[in-house]
Amino acid sequence: xxxxxxxxxxxxxxxxxxxxxxxxxxxxxxxxxxxxxxxxxxxxxxxxxxxxxxxxxxxxxxxxxxxxxxxxxxxxxxxxxxxxxxxxxxxxxxxxxxxxxxxxxxxxxxxxxxxxxxxxxxxxxxxxxxxxxxxxxxxxxxxxxxxxxxxxxxxxxxxxxxxxxxxxxxxxxxxxxxxxxxxxxxxxxxxxxxxxxxxxxxxxxxxxxxxxxxxxxxxxxxxxxxxxxxxxxxxxxxxxxxxxxxxxxxxxxxxxxxxxxxxxxxxxxxxxxxxxxxxxxxxxxxxxxxxxxxxxxxxxxxxxxxxxxxxxxxxxxxxxxxxxxxxxxxxxxxxxxxxxxxxxxxxxxxxxxxxxxxxxxxxxxxxxxxxxxxxxxxxxxxxxxxxxxxxxxxxxxxxxxxxxxxxxxxxxxxxxxxxxxxxxxxxxxxxxxxxxxxxxxxxxxxxxxxxxxxxxxxxxxxxxxxxxxxxxxxxxxxxxxxxxxxxxxxxxxxxxxxxxxxxxxxxxxxxxxxxxxxxxxxxxxxxxxxxxxxxxxxxxxxxxxxxxxxxxx
Amino acid sequence: xxxxxxxxxxxxxxxxxxxxxxxxxxxxxxxxxxxxxxxxxxxxxxxxxxxxxxxxxxxxxxxxxxxxxxxxxxxxxxxxxxxxxxxxxxxxxxxxxxxxxxxxxxxxxxxxxxxxxxxxxxxxxxxxxxxxxxxxxxxxxxxxxxxxxxxxxxxxxxxxxxxxxxxxxxxxxxxxxxxxxxxxxxxxxxxxxxxxxxxxxxxxxxxxxxxxxxxxxxxxxxxxxxxxxxxxxxxxxxxxxxxxxxxxxxxxxxxxxxxxxxxxxxxxxxxxxxxxxxxxxxxxxxxxxxxxxxxxxxxxxxxxxxxxxxxxxxxxxxxxxxxxxxxxxxxxxxxxxxxxxxxxxxxxxxxxxxxxxxxxxxxxxxxxxxxxxxxxxxxxxxxxxxxxxxxxxxxxxx
Numbered sequence: 023x024x025x026x027x028x029x030x031x032x033x034x035x036x037x038x039x040x041x042x043x044x045x046x047x048x049x050x051x052x053x054x055x056x057x058x059x060x061x062x063x064x065x066x067x068x069x070x071x072x073x074x075x076x077x078x079x080x081x082x083x084x085x086x087x088x089x090x091x092x093x094x095x096x097x098x099x100x101x102x103x104x105x106x107x108x109x110x111x112x113x114x115x116x117x118x119x120x121x122x123x124x125x126x127x128x129x130x131x132x133x134x135x136x137x138x139x140x141x142x143x144x145x146x147x148x149x150x151x152x153x154x155x156x157x158x159x160x161x162x163x164x165x166x167x168x169x170x171x172x173x174x175x176x177x178x179x180x181x182x183x184x185x186x187x188x189x190x191x192x193x194x195x196x197x198x199x200x201x202x203x204x205x206x207x208x209x210x211x212x213x214x215x216x217x218x219x220x221x222x223x224x225x226x227x228x229x230x231x232x233x234x235x236x237x238x239x240x241x242x243x244x245x246x247x248x249x250x251x252x253x254x255x256x257x258x259x260x261x262x263x264x265x266x267x268x269x270x271x272x273x274x275x276x277x278x279x280x281x282x283x284x285x286x287x288x289x290x291x292x293x294x295x296x297x298x299x300x301x302x303x304x305x306x307x308x309x310x311x312x313x314x315x316x317x318x319x320x321x322x323x324x325x326x327x328x329x330x331x332x333x334x335x336x337x338x339x340x341x342x343x344x345x346x347x348x349x350x351x352x353x354x355x356x357x358x359x360x361x362x363x364x365x366x367x368x369x370x371x372x373x374x375x376x377x378x379x380x381x382x383x384x385x386x387x388x389x390x391x392x393x394x395x396x397x398x399x400x401x402x403x404x405x406x407x408x409x410x411x412x413x414x415x416x417x418x419x420x421x422x423x424x425x426x427x428x429x430x431x432x433x434x435x436x437x438x439x440x441x442x443x444x445x446x447x448x449x450x451x452x453x454x455x456x457x458x459x460x461x462x463x464x465x466x467x468x469x470x471x472x473x474x475x476x477x478x479x480x481x482x483x484x485x486x487x488x489x490x491x492x493x494x495x496x497x498x499x500x501x502x503x504x505x506x507x508x509x510x511x512x513x514x515x516x517x518x519x520x521x522x523x524x525x526x527x528x529x530x531x532x533x534x535x536x537x538x539x540x541x542x543x544x545x546x547x548x549x550x551x552x553x554x555x556x557x558x559x560x561x562x563x564x565x566x567x568x569x570x571x572x573x574x575x
Numbered sequence: 576x577x578x579x580x581x582x583x584x585x586x587x588x589x590x591x592x593x594x595x596x597x598x599x600x601x602x603x604x605x606x607x608x609x610x611x612x613x614x615x616x617x618x619x620x621x622x623x624x625x626x627x628x629x630x631x632x633x634x635x636x637x638x639x640x641x642x643x644x645x646x647x648x649x650x651x652x653x654x655x656x657x658x659x660x661x662x663x664x665x666x667x668x669x670x671x672x673x674x675x676x677x678x679x680x681x682x683x684x685x686x687x688x689x690x691x692x693x694x695x696x697x698x699x700x701x702x703x704x705x706x707x708x709x710x711x712x713x714x715x716x717x718x719x720x721x722x723x724x725x726x727x728x729x730x731x732x733x734x735x736x737x738x739x740x741x742x743x744x745x746x747x748x749x750x751x752x753x754x755x756x757x758x759x760x761x762x763x764x765x766x767x768x769x770x771x772x773x774x775x776x777x778x779x780x781x782x783x784x785x786x787x788x789x790x791x792x793x794x795x796x797x798x799x800x801x802x803x804x805x806x807x808x809x810x811x812x813x814x815x816x817x818x819x820x821x822x823x824x825x826x827x828x829x830x831x832x833x834x835x836x837x838x839x840x841x842x843x844x845x846x847x848x849x850x851x852x853x854x855x856x857x858x859x860x861x862x863x864x865x866x867x868x869x870x871x872x873x874x875x876x877x878x879x880x881x882x883x884x885x886x887x888x889x890x891x892x893x894x895x896x897x898x899x900x901x902x903x904x905x906x907x908x909x910x911x912x913x914x915x916x917x918x919x920x921x922x923x924x925x926x927x928x929x930x931x932x933x934x935x936x937x938x939x940x941x942x943x944x945x946x947x948x949x950x951x952x953x954x955x956x957x958x959x960x961x962x963x964x965x966x967x968x969x970x971x972x973x
Contacts, residue, residue, distance in 0.1 A: 237624060238892070241733055268904040319891040321843055324657035332661065337731055359893050369894040374624045374735060377894060401904060407897040414894075436898055463773035471766075521774065524719050527710060 041555035048552060062473055065481035069465055071488050076462045078455060081499040082447065084209050085149035086201070088194070093156035094180055099190045107194065113212045145174045148443055148503030150208055152201060157181045166428040168204055173439045176204050207423055208440045210447040214419070218452045238373035239417030242452045244515060245286040245338040246416075248274075249376075250408070251330060252293045252399075256349030260383060261394040264345070266291045269401035273409060276435035280442060281416070283507060284449055288338075292331070299346065300325035303355055309364065311354045314380075319357070319370050322378065341415055342376030343408045345399070353384035369407045377411035379404060409436050418445055446507050453510035454494055460517040461487055467526075474526060483520035487513050621880070623737040623778045626887040627730060628653050628663045631712060633744030633753045635669035635704075640683075640824040641815050643671045645743045645785060645831040647693040648685045652838040653739065656886030664715055664730055666702035668744075668754055678822060685827050685835065687819050701728050709759045716740075716767045718776065734775035739783070739884045743831065746786030748809055749794075765795040772798040779872070781884040785830045787812040790866040802849065802872045802879075806830030806856070807863035814862050829861045843886050849876035 145151050155161055155177055162169050162179055169177040178200060188196070205211075217236040240246065250270070254262050270289055278287045299322045303312040314322070332340050348355040357365045357380060371377035381404060387395045418441050423429050432438055461484060468474055490513035497506035630653070632646040650665055672683050672694045683694040702711060714720050715730050732738055744751060750758040771777055782803040784792050789805030796803065806828065807813040815825035816832045827835075833856040841847060853867050853876070869876050882888050 237622070237735060237890075265904055268906065272902055272905045273900055316891070316893065320889050321657075323889045323891075324659065324843075324887055327661075328659045332726065337726060337729065339733075357893070365893050365895075367894045367897045369897075370891050371894050372624075372889045372891050374733075375889065379894075402900045402902075403897075406900045407894060409898045409900070410896050411894055413898075432898065434902060460774065463770075467770065467773070522717075522719050524714070524721050527713060527717070527719055 037555075038559050041552065041559065045552050045556060048548070062475045064468075064474075064476040065478050067465060067468065067476065067481055067484050068488050069469075071492070072461050072465045072484075075458050075488065075491055075495075078458055080451065080454065080495060082210055082215075082451070083499060083501045084205070085145075085501055086205070087145065087149065087151045088197075088201070089151060089153050091153055091155045091159070093159075093182075094154050095190070095193070099188075099193060105190055105194075107191070109198075113215070147446070148501055149174065150205075150440065151175045152204065153177050154180050154197070162428070165426070167426040168200075168428070170204070170208060170423070170427060170429045170440070171438075172430045172433050174208075174443065176208060178204065203424065207427065208444070210444060210451075214444065214448050215451055218448045219455055238414060240339050240341070240374055240415060242449050242456065242514070243285060243339055244511060245288065245336065247332070247336065247338050247340045248287060248289045248412070249330065249332070249340060249342050250289070250291040251342065251344045252291075253297050253326070253344055253346045254293065254295050255298045255347075256351075257295050257394065259350040259393050259395065260347060261396045262293075262347055262383075262399060263396065264399040264404075265401055269405050273402070273405040273436075274412070277409065277412065277437055280435045280437050281445075283504060284416075284442075284445060288336075294329060297326060297329055298349075303348075303352055309356065311356045312348070312352045313356050313358050315358050315362070316360045316370075323372055323375065339374075340376075341412070343411065344376070344378040345404055346378060346380050347383055347397075347399075348380060350384070350393075354382040355380050356382075367407050367410075369411065371411045371414065374415070376415065377408060379407050413437070416445070417448065443503065446503050450494070450498065450503065450507045450510050453507075453514045454491060454498075457487060457491055457510065457513040457517040460514075460521045461491070464517075464521050477523075477525055480520050480523050480526065483516045483523075487516035487520060490516060621737070621779075621874075621883050622735065623883065624735040624890060625732075626658050626662060626737050626739070626884065627732045628658055628739040628741070629666075629715065629730060630663065630739075630741045631666040631707065631743070632668055633707065633742065633751060635754055637671070637674055637676045638824055639669070639744075640671050640822070641827050642743045643667055643669065644683050644685045644693060644827050646741065647683055647698065648691075648827070648831065648835045649741050649783075649838075650698070651693050651695070652835060652841075653885055656838075656841065656882060657843050658885075658887040660697075660699045661727065662887070663699070664702070664728070665698070665700050666707045666712065666715075667700050668704065668707040670704065676823075684819065684822065685832075687817050687826065689819070689821070699727070705754070707754065709753050709757050709763075712753070712759065713763065713767050717770045718774070730776070732776050735778050736776070737779045737781070737884050738777045739781045741783045741785075742792075743785040743828065746784070746788055746792065748788050748791045751784070751786060751792060761792045761795045764792060765797060768796060768801060769798045772800075779874075779879075779883070783834075785813060785828050789813060793868050796868070796871060799871055800873055801868075802876065803868040804852065805866045806861065808866050811863040830856050830863075830865060833860055838881075838885065841881050841885065843882060843888060845880075845882060847881045849879045849881070852881060 151174060153175065157179060159179065162177060167179045171177070178197070180197065180200075250266055252262060252264055252266075254260060270291075274289070278289075281287070299314075301314060301318045301322050303314050305311075306313045326344065327342075330342055330344075357368050357370060359365055367379070368381070369377060369379035381399060383397050383399075386397050413436065418437065430438070464484065468476060490509045494506050494509035494513055497509060628650075630646050630650050632642045634642045646665070646667060650663065653663060654660070671677060672681050679689065681694065682689070682692045685691050685693045702715075715728070718730065720729055730738075742751060744753070746752060749761045752758050768780065771780075778800065780801045782793060782796075782801060784804070785806040786792075787807060788809050788811065790808045793801075793803035793805060794809075807830075814829050816827045816829045818825045834852075837852070837855045849869075853865075856865055858864050872879075
């Protein structure tokens with residue numbers, strides 16, 4: 023009688039052990055294994071550093087050396103020299119981006135003759151030297167107070183009463199508004215920086231001129247392509263010759279060489295035959311010429327653009343410069359502005375696209391000459407216009423200087439050193455802002471979508487971008503403009519590479535009901551018997567305990 | 576402006592001298608504003624400097640002829656109004672013009688009686704056939720293309736580009752079907768647009784969709800500066816226009832047919848605005864109710880020109896100054912160059928590396944758990960075992 027009971031309990035024990043062990047295997051081995059095999063590989067990203075960078079608190083500092091020439095300072099004031107002062111200004115763009123402008127003024131005296139001021143050595147990138155000359159100096163013409171030189175120098179004329187009875191610090195404080203005015207022209211200003219950051223800021227009705235400038239200039243890019251095209255709609259009448267290679271080498275290349283810290287440029291040229299403007303010019307008898315008025319200019323570009331090629335190998339922005347020689351029946355062709363006045367340069371440009379110049383050749387030959395006529399184009403005139411347009415399109419500021427200012431002519435490269443510095447400041451800030459936005463939005467995106475795989479190379483790019491950004495901000499603070507620009511370019515390259523990596527495509531949108539639909543048929547048949555047996559064991563144990571209690575009683 | 580208004584209310588309690596002064600100041604300010612509007616006015620009407628268009632047809636097979644015709648007619652209009660091919664990304668999922676069932680090869684008609692051939696001679700299709708997938712579409716939008724992709728297959732827009740996106744095909748509530756095998760959901764599309772916004776790849780976006788229940792596709796958008804139009808509301812079907820008996824299929828969808836008719840009246844200098852576009856194809860003509868969404872758009876739709884998206888009107892500035900150049904042109908020397916030039920001979924890579932293919936090692940395949948057939952077979956074996964040796968062994972498991 024005993025045996026069946028014993029075997030029965032023994033078998034029941036064995037069954038319970040089996041159920042328990044299966045449950046243990048499933049929970050201890052199965053669940054972690056499933057978790058590990060279905061998780062996506064996500065390399066570590068420096069999220070806290072990215073958050074820190076996102077605040078974008080930049081400090082731009084410029085070194086200004088103020089040199090007093092003889093006759094502007096008294097001997098007591100001379101004793102205080104050299105003197106260093108720091109001026110700080112805080113500017114906010116869109117509330118949460120803060121910038122400080124800090125200028126270091128170091129003051130020294132120059133007691134030599136006025137004329138030898140020009141021979142003093144030039145200052146490094148990003149810094150400026152102001153020479154303060156006495157009122158009666160003959161270096162400047164009568165009505166100009168400020169002369170802005172080609173290199174990073176400026177001459178300020180100051181009246182002799184200013185320095186009388188004051189200490190050197192007070193004299194500097196007196197001169198401060200004028201120095202600030204010159205700094206607005208020669209170095210970075212609040213409007214420049216806000217214009218550069220205008221795309222981060224929603225439509226801001228202030229500083230319309232700044233925004234128009236920012237819309238015109240190309241965005242910062244590591245390289246640009248420049249294409250010069252000669253459009254000849256009438257080859258039967260005009261046989262055009264242009265020495266484009268020589269002209270580019272002489273006139274354009276110096277500017278591009280000077281701009282090489284900012285970007286790389288590649289130039290090509292082409293000639294298009296039988297290409298017409300999309301607009302019919304009207305004959306204007308008052309000036310005896312065919313005219314294109316300003317409103318119809320907007321429709322000229324599109325039909326031509328379809329025929330211009332582009333270098334398919336790179337994704338750099340393209341600047342197109344077109345030279346249009348009107349056909350014999352529509353010569354001369356003049357462009358009129360909104361007030362029906364003739365435009366002296368006979369050219370127009372389109373923001374972020376390029377420029378078109380109309381070159382009339384009807385004056386070069388007699389009406390009875392034998393067609394086709396050989397015409398050699400005056401490249402100096404043409405390149406003068408293209409160079410001006412190139413400057414505008416690349417973002418060299420073009421606002422006229424305040425009254426009383428005289429700006430030196432540009433020189434062979436067409437760009438003054440301080441203009442290059444201004445461009446470098448704005449490019450540097452733009453690069454840093456763009457790289458920061460890219461990295462921040464990438465981090466946000468990867469955070470939001472937990473299914474995206476983050477490979478090691480992406481994490482590497484992000485870390486190197488964050489590194490370069492931190493270094494660039496530090497260099498900007500120290501005032502080393504060249505290094506800051508280089509680092510910002512590296513930062514932007516790394517951040518763009520990380521953001522646009524093809525492996526980051528999010529095609530993994532699984533709504534929750536789909537996830538359940540996948541996992542339930544796999545796990546439910548396995549879990550139900552285990553759960554049921556565990557429940558059965560638990561209820562049996564409870565029953566036994568109740569029986570034991572009942573037995574005790 | 577607000578500052579002056581408050582100032583004005585303050586001094587209305589003051590004396591008439593201050594009143595006059597304020598009036599004069601306001602007058603000057605208004606004149607100043609007007610002057611500014613004239614000089615910088617054209618920039619602020621829209622804020623864009625270039626236009627792009629992404630036109631996608633997502634369905635294949637001959638009986639979906641109308642979707643290809645839809646896309647091609649929008650392509651024609653957009654080209655006519657000025658957007659060049661280099662700024663259009665055209666994705667057609669099937670080739671109707673050279674389909675073997677096409678009685679008139681090399682043509683795709685949009686009007687009955689073969690009035691208008693929208694295929695033409697100079698169509699440039701960037702993504703064709705099986706290249707039109709959800710992945711490629713999202714890659715084009717977000718810019719995450721492999722580095723070898725040519726320029727014509729990329730959307731190289733910047734923060735001042737207005738983009739027109741046109742989708743057509745078969746859709747449902749919250750999804751659009753691609754190639755009869757996969758779908759894109761409205762959440763994925765909204766996320767793609769948000770990524771475009773984060774990287775400032777557009778200034779303003781116009782999204783037009785002509786599918787059944789098209790309005791569901793723009794429900795989930797949350798990025799700014801997007802305007803969306805759809806041919807039908809959720810729960811409604813978009814219907815096709817007339818069939819052509821000679822070709823044997825329906826040629827166009829109703830919404831796009833009337834959209835094309837509307838666009839035929841637009842020329843590059845036209846001043847029609849978006850409110851006119853919203854009125855295209857009312858319920859009487861379209862049977863379905865077209866819908867639109869403008870709450871994410873910053874500007875008022877009445878001030879948005881049709882040519883802001885469908886055409887490409889460039890902003891133009893007169894060049895006021897020129898630089899005076901006096902140096903003579905340098906004569907380039909060819910001498911030293913020719914010595915250095917080493918003739919490097921280039922050759923094409925083997926198109927079909929036969930030797931590599933023949934001697935290839937088999938690829939390492941990932942291990943997959945056994946398929947259903949194998950599982951079923953093993954279950955059968957186990958059951959047979961338990962049946963022969965007794966059912967009692969089963970109870971050890973349960």
